[in-house]
Amino acid sequence: MLAEMITFEISGQLFGIDIMSIREIRAWSPVTVLPGVPRYVSGVVNLRGAVLPVLDLSVRLGWQSTDATPRNPIIVVEHEGQSRGLIVHAVNDIVSIDTDTIQQPEAAANDGITSFIAGLAPMGEEMVMVLDLKSLMADDRLEMAA
Secondary structure, three states, X not given: OEEEEEEEEEOOEEEEEEHHHEEEEEOOOOOEXXXXXXXOEEEEEEEOOEEEXXXXXXXXXXXXXXXXXXXXXXXXXXXXXXXXXXXXXXXXXXXXXXXXXXXXXXXXXXXXXXXXXXXXXXXXXXXXXXXXXXXXXXXXXXXXXX
C-alpha cells in the first residue's frame, strides 16, 4: 500500500508526515511568545480567528532551536482534533512511500527523537524519518498554549 507524505527538512535531515494530517503549509509569521510553556513552543499565531500553537520542531526533536526567518515555512497539522504549527527549515515534495518498506527505528537510550518517529522509509539514496504525530503532540503542557 502506498502512503502519500509531505517531506521536509530540519538540520539537513529528511522527515515525512502523512499528507492527510496536513491542513496547510503557510509562510512564516511572527509568533506571540507565551510565558510558562515548554521550550519547544515558539509561541502562538492567529489562524483565521483560532489560536494556533507553533512548535519549533527542531527543539521538540532535541536539536538546536531554529532562528526562524521568513524563509521558514510552518506546516499546520491536525491530529485527533488538535492543530499545531510546526516550524521546519524547508518543505520538499509530496512523495508516495510503500508502507511495506517502512522500518521501525532502533531505540537508543535517552535519545528523544526515536519516540517521535513512526518509522524509517528508504527513498532513493536517502532515508525519510516518518513522524508519529500522536507522540509528537502528546504533552499536557501544550494545552496551555491552545
